[in-house]
Amino acid sequence: MNDPIEITLAKNKKPKRDPNQLTFGTYFTDHMFMMDYTPENGWHQPRIVPYAPITLDPAAVVFHYGQAVFEGMKAYRTKDDRVLLFRPEKNMKRINLSNERLSIPPVDEAFLVEAIKKLVTIEKDWVPKEPGTSLYIRPFIIGTEPYLGVHPSRTYMFMVILCPVGAYYPEGINPVKIYVESKYVRAVNGGTGHTKTSGNYAASFKAQEEAQRQGCAQVLWLDGVEKAYVEEVGSMNVFFKINGEVVTPALNGSILAGVTRDSVIQLLKNWGIPVTERKISMEEVYQAHAAGTLEEAFGTGTAAVISPIGGLIWKDTEMTINEGKAGALSMKLYDTITGVQNGEIDDPFGWTVEVK
Amino acid sequence: MNDPIEITLAKNKKPKRDPNQLTFGTYFTDHMFMMDYTPENGWHQPRIVPYAPITLDPAAVVFHYGQAVFEGMKAYRTKDDRVLLFRPEKNMKRINLSNERLSIPPVDEAFLVEAIKKLVTIEKDWVPKEPGTSLYIRPFIIGTEPYLGVHPSRTYMFMVILCPVGAYYPEGINPVKIYVESKYVRAVNGGTGHTKTSGNYAASFKAQEEAQRQGCAQVLWLDGVEKAYVEEVGSMNVFFKINGEVVTPALNGSILAGVTRDSVIQLLKNWGIPVTERKISMEEVYQAHAAGTLEEAFGTGTAAVISPIGGLIWKDTEMTINEGKAGALSMKLYDTITGVQNGEIDDPFGWTVEVK
Numbered sequence: 171m172n173d174p175i176e177i178t179l180a181k182n183k184k185p186k187r188d189p190n191q192l193t194f195g196t197y198f199t200d201h202m203f204m205m206d207y208t209p210e211n212g213w214h215q216p217r218i219v220p221y222a223p224i225t226l227d228p229a230a231v232v233f234h235y236g237q238a239v240f241e242g243m244k245a246y247r248t249k250d251d252r253v254l255l256f257r258p259e260k261n262m263k264r265i266n267l268s269n270e271r272l273s274i275p276p277v278d279e280a281f282l283v284e285a286i287k288k289l290v291t292i293e294k295d296w297v298p299k300e301p302g303t304s305l306y307i308r309p310f311i312i313g314t315e316p317y318l319g320v321h322p323s324r325t326y327m328f329m330v331i332l333c334p335v336g337a338y339y340p341e342g343i344n345p346v347k348i349y350v351e352s353k354y355v356r357a358v359n360g361g362t363g364h365t366k367t368s369g370n371y372a373a374s375f376k377a378q379e380e381a382q383r384q385g386c387a388q389v390l391w392l393d394g395v396e397k398a399y400v401e402e403v404g405s406m407n408v409f410f411k412i413n414g415e416v417v418t419p420a421l422n423g424s425i426l427a428g429v430t431r432d433s434v435i436q437l438l439k440n441w442g443i444p445v446t447e448r449k450i451s452m453e454e455v456y457q458a459h460a461a462g463t464l465e466e467a468f469g470t471g472t473a474a475v476i477s478p479i480g481g482l483i484w485k486d487t488e489m490t491i492n493e494g495k496a497g498a499l500s501m502k503l504y505d506t507i508t509g510v511q512n513g514e515i516d517d518p519f520g521w522t523v524e525v526k
Numbered sequence: 527m528n529d530p531i532e533i534t535l536a537k538n539k540k541p542k543r544d545p546n547q548l549t550f551g552t553y554f555t556d557h558m559f560m561m562d563y564t565p566e567n568g569w570h571q572p573r574i575v576p577y578a579p580i581t582l583d584p585a586a587v588v589f590h591y592g593q594a595v596f597e598g599m600k601a602y603r604t605k606d607d608r609v610l611l612f613r614p615e616k617n618m619k620r621i622n623l624s625n626e627r628l629s630i631p632p633v634d635e636a637f638l639v640e641a642i643k644k645l646v647t648i649e650k651d652w653v654p655k656e657p658g659t660s661l662y663i664r665p666f667i668i669g670t671e672p673y674l675g676v677h678p679s680r681t682y683m684f685m686v687i688l689c690p691v692g693a694y695y696p697e698g699i700n701p702v703k704i705y706v707e708s709k710y711v712r713a714v715n716g717g718t719g720h721t722k723t724s725g726n727y728a729a730s731f732k733a734q735e736e737a738q739r740q741g742c743a744q745v746l747w748l749d750g751v752e753k754a755y756v757e758e759v760g761s762m763n764v765f766f767k768i769n770g771e772v773v774t775p776a777l778n779g780s781i782l783a784g785v786t787r788d789s790v791i792q793l794l795k796n797w798g799i800p801v802t803e804r805k806i807s808m809e810e811v812y813q814a815h816a817a818g819t820l821e822e823a824f825g826t827g828t829a830a831v832i833s834p835i836g837g838l839i840w841k842d843t844e845m846t847i848n849e850g851k852a853g854a855l856s857m858k859l860y861d862t863i864t865g866v867q868n869g870e871i872d873d874p875f876g877w878t879v880e881v882k
Contacts, residue, residue, distance in 0.1 A: 195585065195674025202584060225579045228558060228687050229551065233668050236592040236724030237731070273731040308674060312589050313728075318551025318664060318689065320761055322731045331584050333674065353716055358750040360711030362729045368592030369725015372669075373718045375593070375629040375678045394714040395751045405676050 173216055175203075175288055180220035189298040192336035194306065194473070199296040199332040203289045207275055207326035216281075218289055221331065227316035231323035237313035238368040239268035242472045243429075244304040244335070245290045245525060247297045248513030253290060253525040255307075256511050258283045260429045265309060267427075268365035273322040274311055282309070283523070286330055290525045293332055302337025302508075338474050343496045343504065345480030346469075348403055349381035350390045350452060352485060356401065356424075358394030363401070363424030371405075378404065384483055388469070394424065398451045406469030406477060407431035410455060411499055413463040420447040430470040434503055436519060443499070452484055459489045466497030475511075476504035529572055531559075531644055536576035545654040548692035550662065550829070555652045555688040559645045563631055563682035572637075574645055577687065583672035587679035593669035594724040595624035598828045599785075600660040600691070601646045601881060603653045604869030609646060610878040611663075612867050614639045616785045621665060623783075624721035629678040630667055638665070639879070642686055646881045649688055658693025658864075694830050699852045699860065701836030702825075704759055705737035706746045706808060708841060712757065712780075714750030719757070719780030727761075734760065740839055744825070750780065754807045762825030762833060763787035766811060767855055769819040776803040786826040790859055792875060799855070808840055815845045822853030831867075832860035 180200040187197055198221050205216040231237050241261040246254050262279035269276050286307060290297070297305040309330045313323025354377040357363020362370055374389070381389045381404075388404030400419050402408055407428040409418045416438055421427050438445040458464040459482075467479035478496035482489045491497075509515035510522060536556040543553055554577050561572040587593050597617040602610050618635035625632050642663060646653070653661040665686045669679025710733040713719020718726055730745070737745045737760075744760030756775050758764055763784040765774045772794055777783050794801040814820040815838075823835035834852035838845045847853075865871035866878060 196672070198585060198672075221584070223581045223583050225581045227579050228577070228685055229554060229664075229689075232724075233588060233594055234596055234664070234666060234724055235727035235731075236594060237728040238589055238592060240590055271732060272728050273735060306674070308585075308590070310590060316552070316554075318662070320727055320730070320734070322735075329584055333585075355714050355716030358711050358714040358717070360709055360750065360753075361714070361717075362725075367725065367728060368588075368590055369718075369723065369728060371591035371676055372593040372628050372723060372725060374676070375591075376627060378676070379629060379678075394716065397716075 173214055175285055176215070176217040177292070178217065178219045186296065187334070189300045189303055189334070189336065192298065192303065192334050194335050195333055197333055199293045199334070201289060201292055203285050203330035205328045207328070209324055212275070213277060213328065216285055218292060224327070226314055229316035229318055231313035231315050231317065234318060235313070235320060236367070236369045237272055237274065237323055238310065239265055239272055239274060240308060240310035240366050240368070241265050243307045244472060245297050245307060246304050246511045247299050252513060253294055253297050254511065254513055254522040255287070255290070255525060257429050257433070257521050258286060258523055260432070261309070264366065264427065265311070268367055269311065271362055271365045272367050274313070274326060277328060287523070287525045289330055289332065294525070296332065296334050298334050300337065302339060304335050306333050306335045308332070343478060343501065345478040345494055345496050346387035347385065347481040347483065348388050348390045348479050349384045349386035350482055350484035351377045351381070351392065352397055355394040356391040359423040361424060364421065364426060366426065386483060390482065392452065398453065400450050400452060400455065401425050403469040406471035406474065408469050409434065409467065410450065410458070410464060411466040411497065412458045413465070414444065416443060416445040417450050418445070418447055419450055428470055430472060430475060430507065433507055433521065434470050437503060437506060455482070456484065456487065456489065459491070464491055466500055467491050468500040475507050476500050529570055531641055532571070532573040533648070534573065534575045542652065543690070545656045545659055545690070545692065548654065548659065548690050550691050551689055553689055555649045557645060557648055559641050559686040561684045563684070565680055569631070569633060569684065572641055574648060580683070582670055585672035585674055587669035587671050587673065590674060591669070591676060592723070592725045593628055593630065593679055594667065595621055595628055595630060596664060596666035596722050596724065597621050599663045600828060601653050601663060602660050602867045602869070603655050608869060609650055609653050609881040610867065610869055611643070611646070611881060613785050613789070613877050614642060614879055616788070617665070620722065620783065621667070624723055625667065627718055627721045628723050630669070630682060633684060643879070643881045645686055645688065650881070652688065652690055654690050656693065658695060660691050662689050662691045664688070699834060699857065701834040701850055701852050702743035703741065703837040703839065704744050704746045704835050705740045705742035706838055706840035707733045707737070707748065708753055711750040711753070712747040715779040717780060720777065720782060722782065742839060746838065748808065754809065756806050756808060756811065757781050759825040762827035762830065764825050765790065765823065766806065766814070766820060767822040767853065768814045769821070770800065772799060772801040773806050774801070774803055775806055784826055786828060786831060786863065789863055789877065790826050793859060793862060811838070812840065812843065812845065815847070820847055822856055823847050824856040831863050832856050
């Protein structure tokens with residue numbers, strides 16, 4: 171694991187794209203990080219190489235049995251041209267949590283934070299400068315053994331690829347409408363909902379399509395047992411501000427432990443705003459809305475940071491929240507977290523890590 | 527879709543392996559079938575080419591969001607050297623059911639049955655002759671678009687790879703011990719349990735490891751809601767013979783509709799043996815065992831055909847079924863289905879399709 175990282179630089183550099191035209195996840199930088207796992211050598215041969223296609227046997231485990239986990243994080247450029255990561259150790263800790271559930275051998279978290287820093291340093295020119303932009307970092311692991319037995323792969327590939335991302339809110343924060351999904355289920359206790367494994371996402375496409383048909387941006391998932399309790403929104407965690415108290419679903423085994431979620435909870439506690447992690451049913455949300463005490467709702471995630479929710483469609487009911495506008499607390503959280511990420515305000519929790 | 531299948535034959539043929547030493551899923555034949563999907567051209571360019579690695583962008587959807595489905599079926603050689611497929615149209619129908627749930631564009635079922643027949647014809651020498659052996663056929667589809675947005679892929683690859691398989695029971699039928707899983711969950715209604723999508727299998731590895739630690743061959747999955755009702759066994763459906771009646775869990779949305787399962791039900795009805803598809807709890811199985819009315823239990827699947835269950839471990843209880851021996855009905859079903867597959871007995875249901 172502590173092999174030095176071998177670096178092979180790309181001979182030809184790709185042109186950078188117009189930072190105002192960056193779409194998420196389509197255009198990648200010049201280099202990527204890779205390392206391999208075999209039972210004999212463990213994780214070995216860490217290397218930074220030119221971004222290029224990978225070649226696998228058609229029988230590779232990832233194609234058949236979905237043994238794959240990933241993470242998502244970002245690098246931000248400050249006004250004084252430093253590059254910051256946001257709590258990268260949390261992502262590497264979580265990839266090991268995913269690994270454990272998916273029978274993938276653990277990785278060395280500290281080593282990989284260093285590897286990501288080294289890769290981002292090489293790609294520093296790819297971190298865009300414009301407000302709201304960032305360099306998205308996608309670490310992932312796939313099972314590569316060419317073996318059709320239903321069994322964990324004996325070999326793996328760990329990779330990190332990078333893509334510049336435009337501002338999530340190019341025209342200012344815009345609250346979204348969310349569709350509460352009552353038919354499809356994302357996850358259940360005893361399953362893989364608390365991990366970032368590939369199969370969770372393919373399973374969500376169908377509901378996402380339905381949400382879009384209903385004119386909504388994303389799905390709100392309910393629990394898989396009673397289809398009554400709120401779990402998470404699309405690829406975000408969710409918070410409700412009810413009568414002055416902020417409530418978010420507790421990490422019950424089927425909810426992803428978001429890094430932004432954790433940051434929001436820490437900030438709220440620090441600010442002395444009551445925040446509770448507990449079960450919350452859609453009925454409770456509905457009743458709060460009816461009583462006029464549902465003051466705000468928002469999603470949290472790496473992509474949007476804070477995504478204010480302006481409306482919820484649940485069965486035949488449409489609820490408008492805070493007149494469809496971003497709430498004051500949502501905005502304060504957004505400004506604070508993005509401010510820390512961009513190095514514009516103090517970082518009292520030590521969340522940022524500079525890439526040098 | 528109705529493009530002719532272009533054929534490129536391998537210049538070098540691989541050596542065949544000793545049919546008594548064939549392990550499942552590790553050694554593939556000389557050729558594979560491929561076709562591609564784009565929104566503009568639909569499924570196109572069907573082709574049979576030399577078996578070879580495939581090259582994909584590291585951002586391909588299959589690596590990140592697990593958009594992948596597959597099927598499993600077999601070709602059998604008869605004593606008079608014909609090659610038979612067993613109900614291939616059922617597998618192609620099911621891959622479209624999986625496609626629908628996973629937001630993958632549907633395939634032309636009849637065309638693909640013909641494509642598989644053509645591929646198996648070219649690989650006819652790879653269908654082993656020895657009793658119990660077969661050629662395993664693995665059709666699968668993967669999302670290939672290099673795009674990290676959480677969204678169905680716009681491009682796909684459909685492939686079929688083949689591997690010769692040794693006898694499942696080289697030393698005669700041997701009942702297995704099964705571990706009833708009470709912690710991990712395979713699937714829940716509203717999820718993907720009724721499909722053959724890759725993520726279902728990665729999610730099952732952890733429980734399978736636990737079962738092996740308990741000295742068991744496979745896991746018996748319970749429902750994800752109450753963890754009380756029987757769903758399926760490892761990669762098989764499950765049947766119980768209780769007091770003369772055969773019971774199997776009904777297809778409730780989280781259970782795979784096995785081809786062998788369907789064949790067993792048809793045979794039992796044809797033989798006048800009562801068979802019921804309904805909910806069955808582990809408590810009911812336990813009580814039947816205690817009362818001495820649990821006469822047989824067996825799994826059904828393409829690999830084993832019939833896998834008699836000699837024992838069940840549930841919580842702290844170990845139940846021995848039929849003194850740990852294969853039951854008469856299990857054996858009759860095994861002999862009948864394998865007899866039809868091998869062309870040794872009549873095929874009154876028209877289940878076999880000859881590859882010419």
